[in-house]
Amino acid sequence: xxxxxxxxxxxxxxxxxxxxxxxxxxxxxxxxxxxxxxxxxxxxxxxxxxxxxxxxxxxxxxxxxxxxxxxxxxxxxxxxxxxxxxxxxxxxxxxxxxxxxxxxxxxxxxxxxxxxxxxxxxxxxxxxxxxxxxxxxxxxxxxxxxxxxxxxxxxxxxxxxxxxxxxxxxxxxxxxxxxxxxxxxxxxxxxxxxxxxxxxxxxxxxxxxxxxxxxxxxxxxxxxxxxxxxxxxxxxxxxx
Amino acid sequence: xxxxxxxxxxxxxxxxxxxxxxxxxxxxxxxxxxxxxxxxxxxxxxxxxxxxxxxxxxxxxxxxxxxxxxxxxxxxxxxxxxxxxxxxxxxxxxxxxxxxxxxxxxxxxxxxxxxxxxxxxxxxxxxxxxxxxxxxxxxxxxxxxxxxxxxxxxxxxxxxxxxxxxxxxxxxxxxxxxxxxxxxxxxxxxxxxxxxxxxxxxxxxxxxxxxxxxxxxxxxxxxxxxxxxxxxxxxxxxxxxxxxxxxxxxxxxxxxxxxxxxxxxxxxxxxxxxxxxxxxxxxxxxxxxxxxx
Numbered sequence: 093x094x095x096x097x098x099x100x101x102x103x104x105x106x107x108x109x110x111x112x113x114x115x116x117x118x119x120x121x122x123x124x125x126x127x128x129x130x131x132x133x134x135x136x137x138x139x140x141x142x143x144x145x146x147x148x149x150x151x152x153x154x155x156x157x158x159x160x161x162x163x164x165x166x167x168x169x170x171x172x173x174x175x176x177x178x179x180x181x182x183x184x185x186x187x188x189x190x191x192x193x194x195x196x197x198x199x200x201x202x203x204x205x206x207x208x209x210x211x212x213x214x215x216x217x218x219x220x221x222x223x224x225x226x227x228x229x230x231x232x233x234x235x236x237x238x239x240x241x242x243x244x245x246x247x248x249x250x251x252x253x254x255x256x257x258x259x260x261x262x263x264x265x266x267x268x269x270x271x272x273x274x275x276x277x278x279x280x281x282x283x284x285x286x287x288x289x290x291x292x293x294x295x296x297x298x299x300x301x302x303x304x305x306x307x308x309x310x311x312x313x314x315x316x317x318x319x320x321x322x323x324x325x326x327x328x329x330x331x332x
Numbered sequence: 333x334x335x336x337x338x339x340x341x342x343x344x345x346x347x348x349x350x351x352x353x354x355x356x357x358x359x360x361x362x363x364x365x366x367x368x369x370x371x372x373x374x375x376x377x378x379x380x381x382x383x384x385x386x387x388x389x390x391x392x393x394x395x396x397x398x399x400x401x402x403x404x405x406x407x408x409x410x411x412x413x414x415x416x417x418x419x420x421x422x423x424x425x426x427x428x429x430x431x432x433x434x435x436x437x438x439x440x441x442x443x444x445x446x447x448x449x450x451x452x453x454x455x456x457x458x459x460x461x462x463x464x465x466x467x468x469x470x471x472x473x474x475x476x477x478x479x480x481x482x483x484x485x486x487x488x489x490x491x492x493x494x495x496x497x498x499x500x501x502x503x504x505x506x507x508x509x510x511x512x513x514x515x516x517x518x519x520x521x522x523x524x525x526x527x528x529x530x531x532x533x534x535x536x537x538x539x540x541x542x543x544x545x546x547x548x549x550x551x552x553x554x555x556x557x558x559x560x561x562x563x564x565x566x567x568x569x570x571x572x573x574x575x576x577x578x579x580x581x582x583x584x585x586x587x588x589x590x591x592x593x594x595x596x597x598x599x600x601x602x603x604x605x606x607x608x609x610x611x612x613x614x615x616x617x618x619x620x621x622x623x624x625x
Contacts, residue, residue: 114462122562124571129562131572132356155465159552167552170426170450171457189448244565248578251566271568271575294449 114153115300116173117143121158122242123264125324126179126289129158138324139177142196145316149307162222162241165189168294175293175304179261181225181286191295193304195288196317198330202226204280205265206257207250213280216256219246225285226259250276263325340573352574361559365590367473368545368556375480375541380534382485387492401489408486416483417550421475425458432456469553476551484541491533496522498529500614528609528618535602542594560587 119127121135130136135156147154157173168176168190181200182192202225204213218235220227221243230237238255240246247268249255258265262282269276291308293301311317318331336343337351352358389401408416429452430444437453444451454460459467499522507517548555564580610617 116461122565124568128571129357131574133360134356136571157465157468158554163552169448170422171429171452171461172552174461242561242565244561248566248580251578267568267570268566271570294451296446296449296451 114155115147115175116155116157117147118157118159118164118168118173118176119143119178120161120164122161122244123179124267125263127177138320139179141324142311142317142320143177145311145320146304146307149310150303152303160241161224165292168292171294174297174300175291177291179264179289180292182288182290183225183286186292189295190292191297191301192290192292193301194308195290196308196311197289197321198332199284199286199288201262201282202229202259202285203262203265203278203282204257204259205247205250205269205276206279207253207276209277209279211256211279213257213259217254219249219255219258220260221246224260226261229283229285230259247276263329266326348574355574357559357563360554361556361563364554364556364559367553368548371473371477371480371545371548372542374477375484376538378477378481379484379488379537379541382481383488383490383492386485386489387496390489390493391496405486405489405493408483409490413483413544413547414550417479417547420479420482421551424475424478426450429456429458432458472551472553476548476553479551480541480544480547484537487537488534491530491537492526494533495526495530499525503614525613528606528613528615531602531606531609535598535606538598538602539595542598543591556587556590560584 119135119139121127121129123137125138127135127137127139134140135158140156143154143156159167159173161178164176164178164180165186167173176190179197180186182195186192204211204218206213214234216235217238218230218233219238219240220230222239222241227237227239238246238249240249243260243264246255246258246260247265250258257279265278269278291301291304293304308317311320312332321329321331334351334354336347337354340348340351343351386401386404389397390405392398392401429450433440433444433452433456436455440453442451459471503521503525504517507521512520546555546557549557560583561580564578564583566578567575569575606617607621610621612618
């Protein structure tokens with residue numbers, strides 16, 4: 093009880109000191125190039141640069157927070173942070189629970205990666221991250237779905253031979269395939285999924301969503317968003 | 333960290349390792365070790381306090397107090413730790429925010445629950461969303477300590493309750509014969525003598541608590557398990573100066589050694605405490621020391 097009181101007192105004292113609004117940006121920190129933790133322990137990646145620029149344009153002070161992918165939506169709706177900016181594709185199922193800004197990354201393609209060319213991705217064991225559009229797609233494809241909490245584990249499962257292939261965003265897999273020295277390769281067809289990547293906000297936060305929407309529009313208009321996309325994802329990336 | 337770390341690509345062997353192990357990201361896991369030790373240092377005594385309170389309440393002659401103590405022990409002991417952790421922390425956080433909301437924003441006219449959103453007025457948020465990140469972390473940590481203390485306190489209460497009843501009846505009768513009040517008997521005879529009966533149970537609890545600290549991860553505190561998984565994962569050269577393969581096994585091995593060391597130190601400490609508490613007790617251990625003649 094003492095601890096609770098002490099914490100409450102602390103929070104009250106802090107409230108008196110600073111009145112300025114801080115927008116807390118929730119991300120996963122495990123999904124390069126979208127977002128990851130760099131060597132110095134800071135959140136980095138495409139979304140870090142994008143988010144900082146959006147906050148600057150909207151005149152907001154932003155703070156970065158990392159959380160598990162599993163609980164990223166529940167933590168948003170219970171108010172632990174104010175936005176989700178974590179490579180999250182806009183889908184109808186998610187729209188029922190939260191709101192999205194317009195997309196800042198065009199509809200993405202997902203791809204299969206395996207350790208050998210012969211793998212049949214439609215009947216084998218395919219790993220995907222829990223609660224992603226990829227996991228949903230694999231479940232419907234007829235393959236056996238093997239779910240993991242982090243993107244890293246889905247790829248590790250293919251390396252260990254636990255899964256025949258992994259199904260994830262093409263942009264996430266590309267650097268891994270390039271760095272694997274031939275151990276991993278793309279197999280099967282690429283699949284377009286989702287309605288692009290946008291920022292997630294609480295449904296009751298319409299004003300904040302409009303602010304970010306306007307900032308994204310302005311970045312699309314002056315070409316800075318395209319430049320950022322090419323910088324992080326390479327020339328072949330879809331732009332606006 | 334070191335001057336020669338500016339270009340890790342040209343390094344190898346120990347020089348590379350020394351740079352790798354001192355990146356800002358690795359500092360986070362060293363901090364996390366401190367967090368675990370701090371959690372144990374605070375939770376141990378706090379759980380004992382909860383346990384003592386629970387045991388005293390359970391044996392109280394006042395019926396409602398006794399029900400409260402027994403109810404606390406029965407409910408918390410009966411619910412799986414993980415379920416309790418997941419439920420209690422969210423419920424406690426939202427409960428506190430709701431109370432603050434009622435107190436601070438009496439004029440607020442919108443419902444607190446809108447669909448799946450939990451919305452209190454901005455002044456009622458805990459901590460305030462304008463608070464710096466460290467306050468959010470301290471708050472999360474405090475919630476974790478409280479939850480651990482409540483869960484382990486229930487087990488400690490049960491152990492202490494049993495220990496209080498194990499104090500030989502003859503000791504208490506003698507105290508009564510000397511004309512001590514029940515309160516005096518409890519303070520002077522029961523409490524000093526019960527520890528020797530409680531220690532094996534409390535020692536077990538301590539070991540379980542040490543091993544339960546990775547549950548911190550469930551509570552959103554980035555603990556050593558989180559960092560071991562994050563640091564051990566495959567790192568590609570595009571996003572780090574220190575690319576490496578899947579090293580999770582080595583990181584988890586380090587965790588294993590850490591916990592083994594921690595429990596070993598605890599065992600030695602508990603053994604010493606046992607010897608100390610046995611002195612002058614009417615038990616086999618006490619008699620072996622020549623405490624009872």
